[in-house]
Amino acid sequence: DTAVSQTPKYLVTQMGNDKSIKCEQNLGHDTMYWYKQDSKKFLKIMFSYNNKELIINETVPNRFSPKSPDKAHLNLHINSLELGDSAVYFCASSQGTVTDTQYFGPGTRLTVL
Amino acid sequence: SQQGEEDPQALSIQEGENATMNCSYKTSINNLQWYRQNSGRGLVHLILIRSNEREKHSGRLRVTLDTSKKSSSLLITASRAADTASYFCATDAIGGGADGLTFGKGTHLIIQP
Numbered sequence: 712d713t714a715v716s717q718t719p720k721y722l723v724t725q726m727g728n729d730k731s732i733k734c735e736q737n738l739g740h741d742t743m744y745w746y747k748q749d750s751k752k753f754l755k756i757m758f759s760y761n762n763k764e765l766i767i768n769e770t771v772p773n774r775f776s777p778k779s780p781d782k783a784h785l786n787l788h789i790n791s792l793e794l795g796d797s798a799v800y801f802c803a804s805s806q807g808t809v810t811d812t813q814y815f816g817p818g819t820r821l822t823v824l
Numbered sequence: 825s826q827q828g829e830e831d832p833q834a835l836s837i838q839e840g841e842n843a844t845m846n847c848s849y850k851t852s853i854n855n856l857q858w859y860r861q862n863s864g865r866g867l868v869h870l871i872l873i874r875s876n877e878r879e880k881h882s883g884r885l886r887v888t889l890d891t892s893k894k895s896s897s898l899l900i901t902a903s904r905a906a907d908t909a910s911y912f913c914a915t916d917a918i919g920g921g922a923d924g925l926t927f928g929k930g931t932h933l934i935i936q937p
Binding site: 715744746751752753754755756759766768801803810812813814815816817818 | 855857859861866867868872912916924925929
């Protein structure tokens with residue numbers, strides 16, 4: 712019973728392409744997140760989404776857009792991929808606000824060639 | 825500036841020994857959390873300590889928090905090979921809003937059998 716799942720696990724694509732990463736949580740949580748972990752393992756929040764309220768980290772390029780069809784899903788769509796987008800992307804969820812314990816998915820390793 | 829900073833960046837000890845990792849942060853917080861990340865996996869929540877708590881235990885884990893020094897420590901007693909992982913502290917700044925949880929760069933712990 713996977714709590715937070717992501718697909719795909721690996722994604723290799725060419726510069727300029729558009730791609731999506733899917734995330735689903737079966738914990739009944741109200742808030743979902745996307746994080747980016749770079750090659751030095753630095754983890755940075757990109758978005759948090761709670762009851763249709765989207766909070767965006769201002770440093771995230773507008774080529775990145777989260778899409779939430781329902782409370783259990785928060786997908787990440789990336790337009791016009793760049794080399795610098797290569798990283799591991801983690802989805803997470805929590806019961807309430809960001810102060811709560813967060814449950815992470817297994818990550819999606821994105822490689823842009 | 826980055827909120828959480830772990831120290832040391834890497835730590836290698838013998839199985840059975842105790843491992844201590846430290847985290848420093850810059851702003852006032854509501855709580856501080858510790859997470860573990862095994863290689864190639866997502867983060868797993870270990871323990872949460874609130875700003876009005878000074879010490880917390882969970883199994884072989886002991887966390888302390890000193891809000892006057894803006895620092896926390898994670899002690900793993902009687903280490904095992906399975907404890908080999910990266911450990912991250914995460915803080916939520918009071919009034920942080922869209923910043924969400926801010927993670928440090930982590931301490932990579934290696935337990936030598």
